[in-house]
Structure formats: C-alpha cells, structure tokens
Amino acid sequence: MQRQFRLLAFLGSLTAAALALTFSTPAYAERVIGIGVQIRINPQLYPEVIGVLPTGPAATAGILPGDLILAVDGRVTRGQTLETVTAWLRGPGFVGSLITLEIFSPRHAMPRTLQLLRQVVGEDCLMEGSYRLRISGSIDSGWLYGNIGNQSVDWRIAFGRVSARAGGRYESLDIRAIPYSNELEVSGWIGATRVSWRSFAGMFTGYQPCIRP
Numbered sequence: 001m002q003r004q005f006r007l008l009a010f011l012g013s014l015t016a017a018a019l020a021l022t023f024s025t026p027a028y029a030e031r032v033i034g035i036g037v038q039i040r041i042n043p044q045l046y047p048e049v050i051g052v053l054p055t056g057p058a059a060t061a062g063i064l065p066g067d068l069i070l071a072v073d074g075r076v077t078r079g080q081t082l083e084t085v086t087a088w089l090r091g092p093g094f095v096g097s098l099i100t101l102e103i104f105s106p107r108h109a110m111p112r113t114l115q116l117l118r119q120v121v122g123e124d125c126l127m128e129g130s131y132r133l134r135i136s137g138s139i140d141s142g143w144l145y146g147n148i149g150n151q152s153v154d155w156r157i158a159f160g161r162v163s164a165r166a167g168g169r170y171e172s173l174d175i176r177a178i179p180y181s182n183e184l185e186v187s188g189w190i191g192a193t194r195v196s197w198r199s200f201a202g203m204f205t206g207y208q209p210c211i212r213p
Helices: 082-090
Strands: 002-007 017-019 022-024 032-034 037-041 047-052 068-072 098-104 112-117 119-124 127-137 141-148 151-158 161-166 169-177 184-190 193-200 203-211
Touching: 032 082, 037 082, 068 082, 127 151, 127 184, 127 193, 141 203, 151 169, 184 203
Parallel strands: 002 127
Antiparallel strands: 002 022, 002 119, 017 037, 032 119, 037 047, 047 068, 068 098, 098 112, 127 141, 127 203, 141 151, 151 161, 161 169, 169 184, 184 193, 193 203
C-alpha cells in the first residue's frame, strides 16, 4: 500500500505543499525518516522550504523557511514535481543515509552545498497530499475515484454514501448537493480523520493534510 507521512510539527492545510517524507509501507505504523522539511514548488518552479522541524537535520544545518533547494545529490530540482523532489529528499528510508543538498538562501550571496544525515522525524499517515477526485455516475449510484497524494481511491457510492472497510481503515462519507449550485460536498471519516471536500466545476481538488489510521 502506498502511504504518505507528515512531520510532527506541521498540521496546516497548504495548497501545493508536500512533505519531504514518502515511502511504501505495510499497514502498521512505521518510523518516518527524512531531513525534517516541508516544501512547495514556488512560481519560479524551485522547491522552496516552507517549514523546518526544529529538531531535524535541516534545522541543525541552518536551513530556514524561504530557502530554495537547487539540487539533491547532484540532481537539479527546478521544474521537477513535488512528488519527484519528495522522493529524492526521503532517500532509501533508513537512518543515517547521506544526502547532499545545494541550497540558495536570501541570506547568502552564493548557493551552499550541505551534507546531512537523515533521521527519524515524524509519524505515519494513511494518505496525505494533493487530491484530485471526481464522481462517475450519480450520488445515488456511482463511484468516487481519483488520487489523494500518491494513493488511488475508487469508492462505491450508494444512496449518497460511501461506507466501506479497506486496508485496516473504515471509510464513511456522505455526499450531498450544495443548494443553489451545481456543486457537491463530500464529508465524513476516513480512518480516524474527518474530511470535507467541495467540488468546483465537477472536480474535487486541493491539499489533504494527514489522514490518520
């Protein structure tokens, strides 16, 4: 199962944000290993640091919000997707693995090359990341399908409700039409997390923070 992970220090819903911690795990809790940063892709197409775990390797190395990650282990990051940069930053998934970053900071005239050792920096999530969902059929009989982060979902709708147990989690979602519009709202529970999404032009899009087991 593809599962995504969040830093303990960050809970906000940030459009187009991603965590530098993603890897495949089974359905039980795992340690999260990374460098302790939260990033987004800025308008210039560079990964920009928007949060730093105070006790993580990135903080120890002096990385701060606003810094740009120019390269990871010699690979240029500009123009890459959040998912790609995230995968480069999280590395092989074990403590002590070495990562080399080229960082540009507004506080320095020239880019810096930093070497860090990945550490345990967080806890697990079932799903997290940018979501893109749509409904096929109707809210009385259809499917809610798409992606949340790196995980695909395909949920059966019956009489305005999704109700299922899968992968060790319980899903209970209500789907309703929003009055005086052509849009829909999905709300309810996935695992231990309450979610609420509204459609725009028939599509549910945004950023979903950590969905906990």
